[in-house]
Amino acid sequence: MTPILLNCRGAECSEYTEQVQYVKNPHLESMEEDILYHFNLGTKTHNLPAMFGDIKFVCVGGSANRMRAFAQFMHQELGQPGHVDDIRDICEETDRYSMFKVGPVLSVSHGMGAPSISIMLHELIKLLYHSRCRDVILFRIGTSGGIGLAPGTVVITDKAVDSFFRPQFEQVVLGKVIVRSTELDEGLSKELLQCSTELPDIPTVIANTMCTHDFYEGQGRLDGALCSFSTEEKLEYLRKAHEAGVRNIEMESTVFAAMCRMCNLKAAVICVTLLNRFEGDQISTHHDVLVEYQQRPQGLVAHFIKKRLGLMA
Ligand SMILES: O=P(O)(O)O[C@@H]1C[C@H](O)[C@@H](CO)O1
Ligand SMILES: O=c1cc[nH]c(=O)[nH]1
Numbered sequence: 001m002t003p004i005l006l007n008c009r010g011a012e013c014s015e016y017t018e019q020v021q022y023v024k025n026p027h028l029e030s031m032e033e034d035i036l037y038h039f040n041l042g043t044k045t046h047n048l049p050a051m052f053g054d055i056k057f058v059c060v061g062g063s064a065n066r067m068r069a070f071a072q073f074m075h076q077e078l079g080q081p082g083h084v085d086d087i088r089d090i091c092e093e094t095d096r097y098s099m100f101k102v103g104p105v106l107s108v109s110h111g112m113g114a115p116s117i118s119i120m121l122h123e124l125i126k127l128l129y130h131s132r133c134r135d136v137i138l139f140r141i142g143t144s145g146g147i148g149l150a151p152g153t154v155v156i157t158d159k160a161v162d163s164f165f166r167p168q169f170e171q172v173v174l175g176k177v178i179v180r181s182t183e184l185d186e187g188l189s190k191e192l193l194q195c196s197t198e199l200p201d202i203p204t205v206i207a208n209t210m211c212t213h214d215f216y217e218g219q220g221r222l223d224g225a226l227c228s229f230s231t232e233e234k235l236e237y238l239r240k241a242h243e244a245g246v247r248n249i250e251m252e253s254t255v256f257a258a259m260c261r262m263c264n265l266k267a268a269v270i271c272v273t274l275l276n277r278f279e280g281d282q283i284s285t286h287h288d289v290l291v292e293y294q295q296r297p298q299g300l301v302a303h304f305i306k307k308r309l310g311l312m313a
Contacts, residue, residue, distance in 0.1 A: 039094065041122050053133060056123065057139070062110060063109060078103050082105055089241065093107065132284070143271060143274050146275060149248070150273075151293070159184070161210050163213075165240070180258035180261070184268060
């Protein structure tokens with residue numbers, strides 16, 4: 001694995017002659033200013049290349065606190081100067097998303113579900129474009145419900161599939177349905193799996209991930225405020241998902257994969273399972289155990305980043 005160049009900011013970097021286009025929008029060129037509203041950042045108000053030009057890895061996950069903890073963890077892992085408590089939320093003036101920068105690593109929260117992560121990704125990808133970043137890899141590090149796996153297993157997504165087990169994401173644009181592929185980078189997934197074998201206590205598999213638009217009925221749960229099906233119908237659906245190679249369920253992977261693919265960004269989805277859905281719906285595991293589970297995708301990605309940076313002995 002070739003270590004990547006650090007401190008290489010956009011156009012200053014002589015190793016690269018061509019910029020990969022992360023955005024696919026002809027209208028952006030003619031805009032005098034671009035306001036990234038939900039980040040409270042903009043091309044006129046902020047020097048984005050100076051602030052973000054050296055970003056090489058972006059990690060996203062639902063919760064703001066988890067993404068702050070991940071930034072603090074990366075600060076230690078990368079031996080960054082200064083105190084972890086001084087890592088500030090770059091988006092602190094908005095309460096939509098949180099963003100933390102640690103050297104070449106950006107850690108961003110995206111909230112729950114496809115609409116929330118989609119808005120964040122539009123602005124994040126434009127941020128990378130305006131900052132003239134190159135060779136960036138994106139990771140979604142999250143939680144999920146497992147299908148036939150022991151709780152605590154980390155699933156690296158092979159195919160991100162919808163509720164019909166199709167590897168696609170449907171977006172309604174101007175009243176028409178646009179279908180986008182959710183194919184992820186196979187080499188990156190394999191590299192992450194290799195990293196998991198180099199770490200103790202991170203049981204990891206590569207498998208399909210189902211992305212739903214709801215946590216309760218949408219994931220076949222019997223414990224929501226509404227439920228329109230029987231226990232047997234729920235189990236039959238989970239069995240069908242299992243037959244389709246699905247081993248975990250979450251709520252963002254398809255749109256994350258589709259947008260990264262459209263925008264030429266290498267990406268991977270790494271989610272820990274909090275429970276085995278064949279055994280129940282409620283997440284009743286002790287809080288401390290859940291916290292440790294959530295750290296597993298973080299440890300795996302940290303190991304990958306350190307290897308890529310040539311920081312492993
Ligand atoms: O990144 P997180 O752990 O928030 O992702 C999953 C999918 C939903 O956003 C949420 C549901 O609890 O967890
Ligand atoms: O069951 C689960 C657990 C976490 N996240 C989900 O979307 N589903």
